[in-house]
Amino acid sequence: MTAVTDKPRLSRAHALDLLKQMIRIRRFEDKCAELYTQEKIRGFLHLYDGEEAVAVGVIPVLEQRDRIVATYREHGQALVRGVPMTAALAEMYGKQQGCSRGRGGSMHLFDRATNFYGGNAIVGGGLPLSIGLALADHMRGDDIVTACFFGEGAVAEGEFHESLNLAALWGLPVLFVCENNLYAMGTALAISESETDIQRKAACYRIASEAVDGMDVVAIEAAARRAIHAVRESGKPYFLECRTYRLRAHSMFDAQLYRDKAEVEAWRHKEPIVRFKGWLEANHMIHPDDLARIEAEIEAEIAEAVAFAEGGTWEPVEQLTRFAYADEAA
Amino acid sequence: MTAPAAMIELTYRDAIREAIRDVLRRDKNVFLMGEDVGRYGGCYAVTKGLLAEFGPERIRDTPLSESGFTGAGIGAAMAGMRPIVELMTVNFSLLALDQILNTAATVRHMSGNQFGVPLVIRMATGAGRQLAAQHSHSLEGWYAHIPGIKVLAPATVEDARGMLWTALQDPDPVLIFENVMLYNMTGRLAADAGAVDIDKAVVRRTGRDISLITYGGSLWKTLEAAAALAAEDVDAEVIDLRSLRPIDDATIMTSVRKTRRAVIVDEGWRSGSLSAEICTRIIEQAFWELDVPIGRVCSEEVPIPYPRHLEIAAIPQVPKIVAAAKIALGRA
């Protein structure tokens, strides 16, 4: 058995890349908020501020052939996975140049090229889907891992339990990534789960599990390496609970009556970008020029995405009933 | 001239089993999963013997997790397998309704045509065995409401045998409803019977005086009613819809243009049922041909009761169909 490098090689280049990826998500989400207030993006918008370390720590460890299922708070996962920012933003505008042809919007980013299976708006709804994807790979003997991202709110749904049971029973190569941000919309974990140590639930299904500090991108990457390696080697599922926090409200239209401002502020001081940047600076791995360059690159990319989305076109109304069925999609 | 194919006699149940066996042999990506399909042999004995023949990977027993394994079927289909999910009955399918409606029916559209779900879901449906309120639903019409899926109701042995392969070839989700009262029915079938289409209605009995439009378990009651009507000099045309989504409007309208009278027989509850949809389509497309209002024979507005006489009174029966036809003919 080969020794698993569970410590990520933290070269300067890699470290800067981790930081950039997180900042890229943050700035993108920020721009989405702005566009939403201007009514360019409509419907529901769920932003990832504070949770960037989870997507950035896990997804780059996956291979191109692996599959990803995510929730309605999936912009971060989509961007890290390689869904073009232009296509993602155009999708949120509803333009036909969007990754789902504008048909889905913010909550339904799908991308076949990167094996990105949404964008699912039903809490817990993506879990059985990930079981199925993994089942197909298992039956064909293909070396593919399916990573399923979901919030701790999904843990209350029956489908969570059904899915974990099936994954363990049938030995399916699923990496369950629970993004525990302590609130399912406005419902705090403490008042909705009898057992709040979520990774223990996985143990009840005899699934290997661990919890990791969701604000520490390096720790997440290390855990993800262990986990994905385990899934690939054993063909069995693994459960990774990432303990994180959602800095913004559940969605744009949320008065956050259910939590203290002081609590949010406290978490803001230890959020992943602040933390990692601080660590890099303390270790002299980053210079002010690096940061300026990173911000400038991201700003340019975002500007390009906005221009792309603004310049996108609306799908003609006559095509409304396309894509319900395959034969009408042509 | 080739000799006509030999005819065999078999039950509806046997025909479905043969269909499943056939598809499992033809395509190694096909597998079937559901509760008690393997070791038990299937709640209605449809899959009896198949576990021994095809093994536990391809005849896969599942825990009681309708949502979980239906979603699994969806995901496996999206990833290139050809699963058949067996939900024991339409009554339990409600636990999987979210997966069916919010995932299977919507993925193609939500992803802008990047992913499709070529999944087949089979379910038993219907009342008649005194199984009471929670085990007697006919919800085909409900499912037929949903864009993104296709809904079939095989009523003959030929369709039981032939619809499955065609459904599996379809790139979109197909739901197949098997009425519980049909499993024991015997019929004759060509020995080399194969795949049939899944989007056309068929005229099972031609007639001139009235169009009786129906599907599934009600087909045979309707044919019996047509025979009774013939003895009273009424020549009824009986249409078997076969596909409930899409509905074959052309066949229906051709018939109504000929007969100018229609009665729809639908085992769903009357209000908001599939029969209401068909009525409206006839009015939209053949209003000027109609000579009398359209009649309906549906289940009564009550959860299906347990005692035999009440159950009989609750669902469509031959005398009710005959009576409705007579009203349309002005012979009430």
Next chain:
Amino acid sequence: MVEFRMPSLGADMEAGTLVEWLVKPGDQVKRGDVVAVVETQKGAIEIEVFETGRIEQILVDLNSKVPVGTPLARIRTELERKAGVALAPAAPPASVAEAPPGVLPAAPRPSRPASMAPPIATLPSVAGRARVSPAARRLAETHGVDLATVTGSGPSGAIVRADVERRLTAAPASAEKKRPTGLNLDAMRTAIAAAMARSKREIPHYYLEHQVDVTSCEQWLTRTNALRPPGGRLLMAALAAKSVAVAARRFTLFNGFYHDDKYEPASAVHLGIAIAIRGGGLAAPALHDVDQMPLDELMTRMRDLVQRMRAGRIRSSEMSNSTITVSSLGERGVDALHGVIYPPQVALIGFGKVVARPWVIDGAIGPRSIVTITLAADHRVSDGHAGALFLAEIGKLLQEPEKL
């Protein structure tokens, strides 16, 4: 100067009430700073600014409820401050300008188009409350049956199609046990009489005559028929019918229906062929799409119609929807006929007897076969000028029978 506007925070947020300003004019703000609190139906929400600069002016009072998009404050941005200029306020977010084209249709396009029958003109109001089925109504309309004279046998005494058919055949209802398989010709004559009277009453007829040299037709017929058995021979009647139909295709004022004070040209040419009813009278069953029908088929169908009409075996469905009628009384020996239009049609072409007449051809007199064609037309729809052209066209077509 940049305007900070009331943000949209949700799909169902239309307005917000500013309840607190957390900044005042002169304060520096940067992108992401919370600057005010807005009260919404969900509670108080802090709103952030997306510009960096200095608050120049507050535009909205506290506790005022303003729609989404209303300017709340003006900010002089960093850029402007450095450049020492005030830039024009940014163009307002085009919340309307980029609305998707058109409106979503009220109902999605059906996967199969609903095939609707052409609109039927409503009958003049029948005395009050009789219920009449759509099928009965349409049959009555076509044959000019007055529904007030029909007894209904359908549900709740409604008039159904069979009742109108019975009326047309005039057989006593009690004598009919089965649905009639053919028409009662006496009843039909009565109905036709009523229709003819109505036609003369309501339609302002005008008449035109045209003499046509059909020598080439006769010669062509002789040549063509020489090679055919008696049963397959073509008659002048077929050439006459075909030429009328082809001309009617071009001259749309003569092929259609007049209803409710307006004319509707028909999209096809269904030629009514006037045939004598045994015992007297004429009926005109329709042949469909005669303009496209090959001559042989037309001849066969005309023969068949005549045969069945004489035997009383015409189907009621054949009696309806002629778009124009042709009547040929040549065998009876009259030179010309001035017919009566069958409403709701607007034209009737009559063919007289083919006679040998002295004719001038190339300056010399010689015998030619001449037939007089007449046009009876509805003056509400066409006039003599159009009628003349129509007749001339028919005559022209008959000069080249091989092309019919």
